[in-house]
Amino acid sequence: xxxxxxxxxxxxxxxxxxxxxxxxxxxxxxxxxxxxxxxxxxxxxxxxxxxxxxxxxxxxxxxxxxxxxxxxxxxxxxxxxxxxxxxxxxxx
Ligand SMILES: [Zn+2]
Numbered sequence: 001x002x003x004x005x006x007x008x009x010x011x012x013x014x015x016x017x018x019x020x021x022x023x024x025x026x027x028x029x030x031x032x033x034x035x036x037x038x039x040x041x042x043x044x045x046x047x048x049x050x051x052x053x054x055x056x057x058x059x060x061x062x063x064x065x066x067x068x069x070x071x072x073x074x075x076x077x078x079x080x081x082x083x084x085x086x087x088x089x090x091x092x
Contacts, residue, residue, distance in 0.1 A: 010074025021049040028065035036060040
């Protein structure tokens with residue numbers, strides 16, 4: 001398991017770099033959050049690098065970190081896409 005603490009260059013939040021099982025680095029929020037896996041609105045990275053979708057739940061059956069790009073106020077900087085003025089719809 002590889003973990004690296006850092007700060008977000010966009011918003012200055014304390015974040016954690018986690019290497020996923022796919023070998024990709026993801027910036028995640030601290031601390032660890034309890035959640036219920038099995039589909040949901042949020043993406044969690046578990047400490048072992050597994051990326052799981054789920055929803056936050058106290059005493060859920062799993063724990064993971066929320067991907068920081070999902071909550072970062074500067075997240076627009078994470079995507080280098082052309083932004084169409086006025087269009088904010090996200091296809092998920
Ligand atoms: Zn940030």
